[in-house]
Amino acid sequence: MLGTSTVLELRDVARRFPGRSAGAPPFTAVRNLSFHVGEGEFVSVVGPSGCGKSTLLNLIAGLDRPSEGTVYLHGAEVTGPNSSVGFMLQKDLLLPWRTVLHNVEFGLEARDMPAAERRERALAELKRCRLTEFADRYPYQISGGQRQRAALARTLAISPDVVLLDEPFSALDAQTKLVLQKSFAETIAGSNLTTLLITHDLSEAVAMSDRILVMSDGPGRIVEEIDVGLPDRDNPIARVSRPRASEIVKHLFDALHLGERADA
Amino acid sequence: MTTVDTAMSKPADRTAALQRPALAPSGGGLWRRSYGAPLASIAVAVVVLIAWQYLPPMLGVPKYIIPRVSDLCLEMVRLWNHENLLRHFISTASMSVLGFVLGGLLGAVFGYALGLLPTWEKVLSPYILALQIAPKVAFAPLFILWFGYNAWPKLIVTILVVFFPILVNVLQAMRIMDRDLVNLARAYNMSKTKIFIKVMLPFSMPNLLAGLRIGATLAVIGITVGELVGGEIGLGYLISFGQGQANTAMVFDAIGLLTVIGIVMYWAVTAVESRVLHYLPKAAGAPPAKP
Structure with missing residues (x-):
């Protein structure tokens, strides 16, 4: 099922930030992070809030450098922003002064590419995300779900090798969330994209991914790795209805000690 | 209380205006909204100008203190x-x-x-x-x-x-x-x-x-x-x-x-x-x- 070649690899990565005040000990956000994501694989990272998930994402996107260890993309060290990584956040980050189409073109504008080709690729991406009819709308004129799909179209337009999703569904209402998860899963499976999803939603992780990495906080490290091993990766709604899926969710629930936690 | 009322009614007005932009208004509410205020503003101007022209002379205010509109x-x-x-x-x-x-x-x-x-x-x-x-x-x-x-x-x-x-x-x-x-x-x-x-x-x-x-x-x-x-x-x-x-x-x-x-x-x-x-x-x- 999985591609054999490793696309993304982290080796003993740690990231420390300077203490708040002078003389305060440095704050370790993540440490001893080692994992890899194979080609076409969909891996989720779950963990309590504040376990360094966003730090992890910034390290992979090249927006931040690790204090220790190395991040590899296709075997090469990541030293800065890399146009083969696409990332998407909970906020859609669409530019309000641009139409949907121009927003999808945004990522391509960093490259030397003729405007006509850029337009063509953006339109193709909109079609894939079923947004063609909204191409000329402004972000405030479309719904939250459509905005997230537009953000995905923008992310995919640069043809990334790896897609990083940082809780892309958490700002949506429950129904939109389910529909959008299915839509994302279809698009991602259809393009054989390598994906890393960061989420706090356990059933979302089970519904969408091949593998789940469980992180713990203070400082963030990986405490467990779960192979989901379920079919229907392109149809999360069908997947979560399987008994095995709820078993995994239950297991994750225990692994994160959610029952014992009083703070949130 | 009044401020709360206006603040809450504003978005509603806006939506209403958006939803029926070209429709002939029922009861003239929309008409009054679009033309009423400017007409009232003009009326205020006319009243003020008339008062300015005739009030100071009536009260005996000399021209070099308040000149009349016609003087202006x-x-x-x-x-x-x-x-x-x-x-x-x-x-x-x-x-x-x-x-x-x-x-x-x-x-x-x-x-x-x-x-x-x-x-x-x-x-x-x-x-x-x-x-x-x-x-x-x-x-x-x-x-x-x-x-x-x-x-x-x-x-x-x-x-x-x-x-x-x-x-x-x-x-x-x-x-x-x-x-x-x-x-x-x-x-x-x-x-x-x-x-x-x-x-x-x-x-x-x-x-x-x-x-x-x-x-x-x-x-x-x-x-x-x-x-x-x-x-x-x-x-x-x-x-x-x-x-x-x-x-x-x-x-x-x-x-x-x-x-x-x-x-x-x-x-x-x-x-x-x-x-x-x-x-x-x-x-x-x-x-x-x-x-």
Whole structure:
């Protein structure tokens, strides 16, 4: 099922930030992070809030450098922003002064590419995300779900090798969330994209991914790795209805000690 | 209680207007909303002008204290025919626009520069605050001492007056800039210049235009003070000349024309604003720009 070649690899990565005040000990956000994501694989990272998930994402996107260890993309060290990584956040980050189409073109504008080709690729991406009819709308004129799909179209337009999703569904209402998860899963499976999803939603992780990495906080490290091993990766709604899926969710629930936690 | 009511009814009105834009209104509510207020405004103007014309003579107020409306009109004609009013008007109007454009440009450039260089902003911010509080028009006599009785003193006063609101507004936009938007552009490997042009500049537009709107009205004040303090041309000069002659009508006329210049400049900025900021949802409720 999985591609054999490793696309993304982290080796003993740690990231420390300077203490708040002078003389305060440095704050370790993540440490001893080692994992890899194979080609076409969909891996989720779950963990309590504040376990360094966003730090992890910034390290992979090249927006931040690790204090220790190395991040590899296709075997090469990541030293800065890399146009083969696409990332998407909970906020859609669409530019309000641009139409949907121009927003999808945004990522391509960093490259030397003729405007006509850029337009063509953006339109193709909109079609894939079923947004063609909204191409000329402004972000405030479309719904939250459509905005997230537009953000995905923008992310995919640069043809990334790896897609990083940082809780892309958490700002949506429950129904939109389910529909959008299915839509994302279809698009991602259809393009054989390598994906890393960061989420706090356990059933979302089970519904969408091949593998789940469980992180713990203070400082963030990986405490467990779960192979989901379920079919229907392109149809999360069908997947979560399987008994095995709820078993995994239950297991994750225990692994994160959610029952014992009083703070949130 | 009243404020709460108006605040809550506003969005509802807006939605209602959006939902049936071209429909013939039932019961005339919409009609009254679109034409009622302007008609009432005109009515207020008519009442005030009539009172102005007839009340002071009835109360025995002499003309050199409050001239009647008809006196103002006659004086306006006299100014046009004998005092070269057009020349004074054009001088003030063009200097206001020039001062506004230069002050706006400088304010924007410094605002973006300081926004991009936070260290410099920290170093300079106490002085910016001090200069912002200082009454800039009070510098006018100083500039006359330095540059003489020519166009420079009033132009510099105007530039100073316009500079700060625009600087402060642009700086504010750079401070509240969405870091995630900038990071997104960085993740796409965009150059710093491109990030500035494609993200920061458009992001700051609402603030820049708000600053320009304030600056447009302040520009007229700057020029007027400059002309009042020294010079032989402009509506401000006419005010000071009229005062010396005890020609109250002349002072009133000049003030009226200065207000006209200010209104036109303000209106021009708002017109640009509604064009540029068309993508903001609240623009739907604002007076519609020509399609």
